[in-house]
C-alpha cells in the first residue's frame with residue numbers, strides 16, 4: 003500500500019512566492035531572487051512530504067504563475083504575438099508576458115485570457131489554438147524539477163496535465179476546426195517529454211485528466227483511449243497514473259477501465275459511490291492499482307478515519323493491499339498550508355480548530371490512514387485513531403453549530419419571501435422617477451484601489467499599532483476622497499469604495515455568526531493573488547449590520563445616489579470552506595437571510611441602489627449537467643431571498659465576472675435583478691450574445707474596460723464597444739461601467755480610465771440625441 007499526494011500548495015506558507023513575484027514584476031529584484039524563492043518552496047515541500055512518509059511525492063506541481071500556462075510553454079503553444087520574446091534566456095519574461103501582458107521595452111502586448119479551473123476559485127491561463135497549431139517541447143521545466151528533487155535524494159512522481167484535458171480547456175482562435183483534432187499533433191510533444199523522463203529513469207507519471215469529470219462526447223472518449231493506448235505502447239516501463247477529480251468518472255468509466263494505465267485515481271470525497279461501481283464491474287482489471295482519494299483536497303475538515311478505513315478495507319478485499327493507494331482527493335493546492343500556524347483564538351476558536359486539517363495535516367492523515375489500514379497496532383497509531391474519533395464526535399455534538407433561531411426562520415420561509423412586490427416594468431418606471439438617471443448611466447463595480455497604504459492601515463490595526471478610531475478615520479478620509487473623485491468626473495451612481503474590506507467574502511464572514519477565519523490560511527486564486535476563505539462551521543446569523551455604517555456615511559457625503567455593496571449568498575458560500583454536515587443549499591439560504599436583513603437596513607438608511615455581487619454563481623454550477631437544475635433552483639432562490647425584501651423604487655444590481663452565460667442565462671434572468679453588470683470587454687462583447695439571444699429583459703451594464711490590466715483604455719476603444727452594445731441591447735436598458743472592481747489597480751490609471759469612461763458615455767448620449775432615437 004502506497005501513499006499518494008496529487009499536488010501541494012506552492013505559494014509558500016508565508017506567501018513568499020507572491021511577495022517575490024510582485025517584487026520581480028516591479029523591477030525591484032532580479033530573476034535570481036525570484037528563482038531562489040521558488041526553489042526553496044519546492045525543496046521545503048518535498049522534504050516535508052518525505053519526512054511525513056509520502057511514497058508518491060509530486061513534482062512539477064510548483065508553478066511561478068499557473069500550471070496550465072506551464073503546460074503551454076512545455077509543449078511550445080505560444081501565440082504569435084509573443085514570439086518576439088521567445089529568445090529571452092530564462093523564458094521568464096515571455097512566461098509573465100503571456101500571463102499578464104507586457105507594456106514596456108517597446109512591447110505592448112495583451113495578456114492571454116484567464117478563466118476558472120473547473121468549479122474552483124483558481125483561475126488558469128486559457129491555451130490558445132490555431133488551426134495549424136504546431137507543438138514542440140519548448141520548456142524543460144518538468145525535467146528540471148525532477149532532476150532538482152533527485153539531487154535532494156527524492157525520486158518524485160512528475161505531474162502533467164493530460165493531453166485531452168489540455169486541449170479541452172483551451173480555446174480555438176480561428177474558425178473551422180475543433181481543438182480535439184489537434185491531438186495527433188500534440189501527442190508527439192508529450193512523447194518527446196516522456197522520452198526524456200524515461201531516460202532519467204522516472205518510475206511513475208501522473209496525468210491529470212479532470213475533463214473525465216465532465217460529460218464527454220464519443221469522440222472525446224476515443225481521444226482518451228487513443229492517447230493512453232499510444233503512451234503505454236511506446237513506454238511500457240513508465241507507470242502511468244491517470245487522475246480525475248472534482249466529480250465521478252460517470253459514463254466515462256467504461257472508457258477508463260479499459261485503459262492500459264497502471265493506476266487509476268478516484269475522488270472519493272466528491273463521488274464516494276464510484277468505488278462500488280468499479281469494484282463490482284466485470285471490466286475491472288485486477289492488475290490496475292486504485293488510488294483512493296479519501297482525504298478532501300477541497301475542504302478543511304478533519305478526515306473521518308473510521309469511515310475512510312472501511313472504504314479502504316472494502317477495496318483491499320477485492321484487489322489486495324499491494325494494489326491500493328491512499329491519496330488526497332485532488333491536489334492540495336486548494337487548501338491552506340498549515341493549521342499549526344493558526345494560534346489566534348479570536349479568529350479560530352480551539353473548539354473549531356480541533357475539527358480541521360490543512361495541507362500539512364492532510365498529508366499526515368494520508369500516512370496515518372495507511373498505518374491503520376495496514377494493521378499497525380502501535381500505541382501512536384491507536385492514539386491517532388482515538389483522537390480523530392473524539393474530535394469528530396465533539397463536532398457532531400457541539401452546541402455552537404446549531405442555532406434554533408436560524409432554523410426556525412428557515413422553516414418559515416414562503417414563496418412570497420423570494421418575490422419582489424411588482425414586476426420589472428413597474429419597478430423600472432418607479433425607479434426612473436426616483437433616481438432620475440441620464441441615458442447610458444455610468445457606475446463602477448464597487449471597489450477602488452486597495453493600495454499598499456490602505457492594507458497597511460488594516461495590518462497596523464491588527465497589530466494594535468493604531469486604534470480602531472484612528473483606523474476608521476483613515477478609511478473615512480479615503481472614502482470621502484473617492485466620493486469627491488466620482489463626483490468630479492461625473493459618474494452617476496457612486497460607490498463607497500470598499501476600503502474597509504480585506505476581501506469581499508472574508509469581510510462578511512468576519513461579521514457573521516457561524517464563521518471562523520484564519521490568519522495564514524492563504525489559497526492561490528490566480529498568479530500572485532490569494533484569498534483566505536472563511537470557514538463556515540455552524541448556522542449563519544447576522545447579529546448586527548455589516549456594511550451599513552460605511553454605506554450610510556458615503557451617502558451622507560453626496561446628493562448623488564450611492565450604491566450599497568454586498569456579496570451575495572451563493573458567492574459567500576462558494577468562496578468559503580463550507581460545513582459538510584448539511585447540504586450547501588441550506589447553508590446558502592441561511593446566508594441569504596443574513597444578506598436580506600442587510601439589504602433592508604440599507605434601504606431604510608436611504609440607499610436607493612443596492613448591489614448584491616454574485617460572481618461565483620457560474621463557477622458553482624455542477625460539472626455534470628444532470629445536477630444543474632437542482633443547483634440553479636436553490637442558487638436563484640437564495641439570491642431572490644436576499645434581494646426581495648425591498649420596495650419597487652429600490653434598484654437591485656448584481657454583478658458577475660469570469661462567467662460564460664450561455665448555459666445559465668434563463669436562471670440569470672430569474673434572479674430578476676433590476677440591473678446586472680458583467681465582464682465583457684476582453685471578449686469584445688462576445689458574452690453579450692447569450693443575453694441578446696435570450697432577449698434578456700432587465701437592464702444590463704456590459705463592462706467596457708478590462709480592469710485586470712494596468713493599460714488605460716481610450717475613449718475610442720470604449721465607444722466602439724458601446725456602439726456594439728447599443729446595437730444589441732435596447733439603449734434604455736444599457737449601463738456604462740468597467741468589467742469588475744478596481745481593487746487591484748492603482749490610482750493614476752484608475753483616474754484616467756474612469757475619466758475616459760464618463761466622457762465616452764457623454765458622447766454616446768450626444769450621439770443618441772443627434773440620431774433622434776432617444
Ligand SMILES: Nc1nc2c(c(=O)[nH]1)N[C@@H](CNc1ccc(C(=O)N[C@@H](CCC(=O)N[C@@H](CCC(=O)N[C@@H](CCC(=O)O)C(=O)O)C(=O)O)C(=O)O)cc1)CN2
Nearest residue numbers: 123454457458460461504505506507527530531532533577
Ligand atoms: N475571495 C475572492 N475571490 C475572488 C475575488 C475576490 O475578490 N475575492 N475576485 C476574483 C479574482 N480573484 C482575486 C483574488 C484575490 C485578490 C486580491 O487582491 N487578494 C489580495 C489579498 C486581499 C486581502 O485579503 N487583503 C488583506 C491582507 C492584505 C495583506 O497582504 N497584508 C499584508 C500587510 C500589508 C502591509 O502592511 O502593507 C500581510 O498580511 O503581510 C487586507 O487587505 O487586509 C492579494 O493577494 O494581495 C484579487 C482577485 C475571483 N475570486
Ligand SMILES: [Zn+2]
Nearest residue numbers: 617659742743
Ligand atoms: Zn467582478
